[in-house]
Amino acid sequence: MDQGRPEPDLIIFDCDGVLVDSELLSCRCLSEMLAKFGFELSVEQALELFLGRSAKAIEQHYRDLGRGLPDDFLPQLKALVLETFAGALQPIPGVATVLSELGTPCCVASSSDLDRVSLSLDVTGLAPHFGERLYTAQMVQHGKPAPDLFLHAAEKMGAQPSRALVIEDSVSGVLAAKAAGMMVWGFVGGSHYRDRDGRAILSDAGADRVFAHMSEFWEA
16 A cells, blocks of 8 residues: 555445446436336436435435435335346456455445345355445444444444545545545446546545556555
């Protein structure tokens, strides 16, 4: 690492868009389910508004617009996402090798709920790398971009925030990590950044470094 800081004691991985290539799949599901309930939102708009955010953020967005979502919206969305992931989700290329060679303690901190994170890791074969070290927005009062989730993960893992490194693909995740006093690397290798300038987006959000391929993980 060439960031003027020591090697981290803990590496915290976001899940969606960092470990698994799920962001386009989940945004397509969101757009489809909203259309079913009479709401219009493109996949591109979904990425812009909700990348790295929790289901609560979706609810709050429409509540703020004075258009509350039906009570059964989120359960139906979750079912569609889980069904889609089970049949189509792939790991980020090269991430299994990074995790296999990692000598630093690691965990997952995701805005998705625990069922979705667990399924994502099971389907892609990444679950053994993390065991029970999975932390989600359900476990804290405020999700990303608040620092709560990353601070919770560091506490559970017994690490000082200043000694933790976060790997994130979203602006909200980068902001959360910086607010937690952690170093953060932005990852832009997911398919959702194919037509977007992810390097500029995450650099502008405050990422200490941005990389596009897992083979570059330790090339600082």
